[in-house]
Amino acid sequence: MAVPGKKMPKNFSSSTSMGSDQDVKVYCQPCDRDGPRLSAHGYCKDCREHLCETCFVVHKRHTLSRHHTLLDKNSMPQTISPASVHSSQPDLTKPCTKHMKKMIEFYCWNHKALLCSVCVTLEHTGTSCKVSYIPDISGQIINSKEHLDILKSLETITEQCYKKSEDVKKITAKSNSSLTDVLADIKKFRTEINQRLDKLEKQAEDAAKAIQQENNKNLMTVETTCNDVTKSMKTSSDSIKHLNTSKQTDNLFMELKFAEEMIKDYEKSVNQLASFDVKEYNFIPNKAISNLLDKERSLGTLTEKSLKQRSPPPAVDVKSRQTSHQGQICVKASKDKDRCDITGMTLLTPGLLIITDWDNNAVKMVNTRSQSVTDQLQLDDKSWDVTSVTSTELAVTLPDKQNIQFISVCSNKLKMKQTLKVDGECYGISCCQGKLVVSFLYPAKLQILDTNGTILTTVRGKNIFSNPIYVTTNTNSIYVSDCEKKTITRLNWQGEVIGSYGGKTGPSGITLSNDGTVLVCDSTRNVIEEIAGDCSTGKVVLKDLNRPHALCWCAETSKLYFSCITKQNKHDNFVQVFKLL
Incomplete structure (x- = not known):
């Protein structure tokens, strides 16, 4: 057993392995982690640590520890057990998500949240939350039930993710296959529309071309008739002028009578030509088709059917909220x-x-x-x-x-x-x-x-x-x-x-x-x-x-x-x- 007041060897550290024959002199354990080694003035039963006079006073005032059970110098354990000696600085290196310059050191049992010292001071005070210092509660976590349950849950979710990925891969392939058919159906439908429009277009073109042919035929009839009349009229006119100049009275008389009959016939022909009604044409689009294209906003509709295997959800009870x-x-x-x-x-x-x-x-x-x-x-x-x-x-x-x-x-x-x-x-x-x-x-x-x-x-x-x-x-x-x-x-x-x-x-x-x-x-x-x-x-x-x-x-x-x-x-x-x- 160590003698109270006996100094520690210079080469002794808190990481030294200790047996039952060699106990450690009582010193302030918080100060020993990152400061000078000071003699213990008291002991906290909740933290299981010896405290110097300063730490002892602060421990009674701090929000997180003021309700801890403290023992004075006379009542405290006179030795430090190996289990209570921290072998090294606690491994608290995870930054707080809210206060990036602070490390996570505490855990709130009420909100199941990891906290830094700022979080504790501002949002999770000792009066409203039960907060623990992580090194004080982490000792029993190795190979614990919680550790095994978490690993099992991680494995379960991993398996579920793999299965879900495979399921989605299969139904996505099926969905993409159906969309390939949809694209083919769209092309087919468009082709059918094009063929129908081509047929209607040809009908309209044939009607216009038939009118053109009729116009050209009538024009040719008029030109031929007019040419024949003009030629006959000139021949008759030249003959009458010659007979009149040569004073061939008998022939002139007969030629005039022939001309008189010819004029009557040709007047009828010319009057018949005047009955031809040549028209101007305009194209008026089919309003039903035009309105349909203006009104419709899509070529068709994609209907859908879920490939997901659904099961009816269980009845859910609404839990109370804070x-x-x-x-x-x-x-x-x-x-x-x-x-x-x-x-x-x-x-x-x-x-x-x-x-x-x-x-x-x-x-x-x-x-x-x-x-x-x-x-x-x-x-x-x-x-x-x-x-x-x-x-x-x-x-x-x-x-x-x-x-x-x-x-x-x-x-x-x-x-x-x-x-x-x-x-x-x-x-x-x-x-x-x-x-x-x-x-x-x-x-x-x-x-x-x-x-x-x-x-x-x-x-x-x-x-x-x-x-x-x-x-x-x-x-x-x-x-x-x-x-x-x-x-x-x-x-x-x-x-x-x-x-x-x-x-x-x-x-x-x-x-x-x-x-x-x-x-x-x-x-x-x-x-x-x-x-x-x-x-x-x-x-x-x-x-x-x-x-x-x-x-x-x-x-x-x-x-x-x-x-x-x-x-x-x-x-x-x-x-x-x-x-x-």
């Missing part, structure tokens, strides 16, 4: 002539929110980090809803004009692009995998279109929709908020109803969270409710709100943005921000 108000963003701009009336919103990036302002005929770009309106595009009519088509393109519904306005986003500026005419008052809009899903009022219906405006599917029926005001989508489903039927309706991409959630009084804005649940505003009950993806269950996640209307979800930050429409500036000119965990 919520916290993150503040509000003022979206009132200097150009606005009226209070804001935010009816639609979408996120291009976690830092870029796009909103439609109905009363001010505007589309606005909002920086969520600086919490300010950075650009505003004035439209010539009221805009209702907005969706992102690509990372640089938006689509906005203009119900009164029955148009969808495309807008580009470049260098943090909004700019109008092409306009798509639709056949009704378009309100809700959502884009998924290059397809637009649009809800209409009067009559109520839902349409799936491509971005060129070709209608792929139409869903209508009083038993399905009454006032489908908003729509949201993912790769599996389409969800429609109907404020008159007071339901959320779920459809597949073939337009078939596959689920419905009722019991709501005033559903309006709707969005999807990253786990597939549906978040919907209920402006009558002043709540936001979360509904399972299969529409089996639902639960209120935010209540006591001020008539929430439009909303969107940010998966990266777990933040929910929503607007209120109360006809009061103090509510309507702001977008509310909540964090949902």
Whole structure:
């Protein structure tokens, strides 16, 4: 056993292997890692470390350790066991994702998050979270159950990825094969159209050529008759002049009588020539064909059938969420002539929110980090809803004009692009995998279109929709908020109803969270409710709100943005921000 107060040999270090016959003098272990070796003044039972006087005082004050059990100099262990001696500096070399200059040192059990010291100080204090220092809890991780479970999960996911890759490879080959047939069918159809048009063209050309031949034939008849008459008239005229000069009275008398008869005959011939009606012609295109080409926007439609093997999803129970108000963003701009009336919103990036302002005929770009309106595009009519088509393109519904306005986003500026005419008052809009899903009022219906405006599917029926005001989508489903039927309706991409959630009084804005649940505003009950993806269950996640209307979800930050429409500036000119965990 070591004698208290005995000095350590100079060549002794904390990494030295120690047996039962040689215990280490008690010294401050935290200081020993990166500072001078100081005598121990106390001991922490939770950290299992000896502390010098300074570390002992700080340990009682620090947020993470002030509740630890401390022993004074007289009560502390008088030796340092080999297990408690750190062989080297803890291997904490992973930088924090939020604070890159700091290393990850702690773990929050409440949020299951790796933290640096700044994270602990700012967001995960000891009063709200259970935080542990990683070296204090990592000792038992080697060959632990968690270690084996994680490895097994990684192997399982790897196998699933391989299988999924092979499955997708097979169905992609099948899909590409069908598209090869589609391309051949398109060529064949175009050839048939060309052949039919060639036939119609030949008919028109033959008709024109027949008229040309008739004109030429009539012209030849006229020229021949006129030449014969002219020649006969000249011969008769010359003969009469000669007989008159030579005073051959008998012959002159007879020649005059012959000429008299000939004139009568030729007058008839000339009069007959005057009856020829030569006409001028113009070509007037077939209006039916012309209108067809003007009206039709595609040569045909690609129908689709999923090759994915689907299984009905199990009923999902909506779990309780922790919520916290993150503040509000003022979206009132200097150009606005009226209070804001935010009816639609979408996120291009976690830092870029796009909103439609109905009363001010505007589309606005909002920086969520600086919490300010950075650009505003004035439209010539009221805009209702907005969706992102690509990372640089938006689509906005203009119900009164029955148009969808495309807008580009470049260098943090909004700019109008092409306009798509639709056949009704378009309100809700959502884009998924290059397809637009649009809800209409009067009559109520839902349409799936491509971005060129070709209608792929139409869903209508009083038993399905009454006032489908908003729509949201993912790769599996389409969800429609109907404020008159007071339901959320779920459809597949073939337009078939596959689920419905009722019991709501005033559903309006709707969005999807990253786990597939549906978040919907209920402006009558002043709540936001979360509904399972299969529409089996639902639960209120935010209540006591001020008539929430439009909303969107940010998966990266777990933040929910929503607007209120109360006809009061103090509510309507702001977008509310909540964090949902």
